[in-house]
Amino acid sequence: MTEAVFWLYSGLGAARVPRSAASTVEVEAVPCSVVSMTAFEPLTDPRNGVVSPGGRIVGCPQVVVDGFLVADHLREVLLDPESERYHIIPDTLRQEFIFRIFQFLCLGGQWCQYEDDIQPYLDTTKMLYKDLVR
Template sequence: MRGKIRANMYIFDQTFPEYNAKKFILDFFKDPNVLNTLKMFTKAGEWQLLGQPAHDVRIEQLNTNILSLEFFDRLFNNKIIREQGHIKKCIEEYKDEFIISDELRKVLIMDEFDSYDIFSDNDRKEFIFHLFKHFCLGGQVCQYEDDVQPYLDVTKSVYKEVISVQKDAESQTIQVVSPVFKIEALNENGKKFYPSRTAYEQDFAYIIIDPIKRHVIILSNFYEGPSFFE
């Protein structure tokens, strides 16, 4: 993912209407400042400006309820990760565009795996789960870690960097105030063109909106496809 993952920040000057998030995001992808600064990675291996405005967007709002890496303790409790943090290996097999050689990746993407359901459907809608999954699956040429800690560390670092929190005045608990959406921008023919024209799991774009500070972060990655298919 090195060199292919990007984060861009933009400022907006209006109130964010969460009830009409799709219009806000569509307007974002029509804004001249965005079109002239937001980039996507081409198959030719170059970054180019978005250029064209979106005619429509697909959005999926994710959950942001998690504030601790204890969310991932179930990986240890179910022996997917050994006590010292080592990832349990398995016989190599293929799932879509991925080579699966350990039980961590089985839990993440193989719904037929016995331990898949240690994360519920709602758990899998958490933004932090999406980040962890992306970092574990990696890029086109990926040397997988034998230990889970690097994946947890980078997940925590990015999550803390892009979301905003505040203390609730009544409960005095910390809450995430940034809505997060997984997004795809569509052209006039209804075809996806951003974050890319392909449908790989690791082609992704998320928009994280801070309604208080009024800034938007776009976190995106371009995946060129599995190297073993070339």
């Protein structure tokens, strides 16, 4: 007999949990007002130090933030509020569904193989967002 399980997605991670009756359910409205990828220009502007002029993600000394290995300035911007670059992304964009997709793709999980360039993350984010929000 197999155990009934489901995946619980919370914050930036996922956990396999045994299936049981929920005692409470919390719902959060997530804005979907961004209609252009120009919102991500602060990340793609080489003057901000996240990517090089060719779009390659710039590395940094490794630290662990919230259980994630941060070895480049992109993940630093996504995770570390103490970073000097964190504030190039406004809080209003951080709340948007499209940004949450981007963040999920960039951070991945335990078996994630990171990209060296930012463009695959942006292209996949756009594709998923267009498919999910119509």
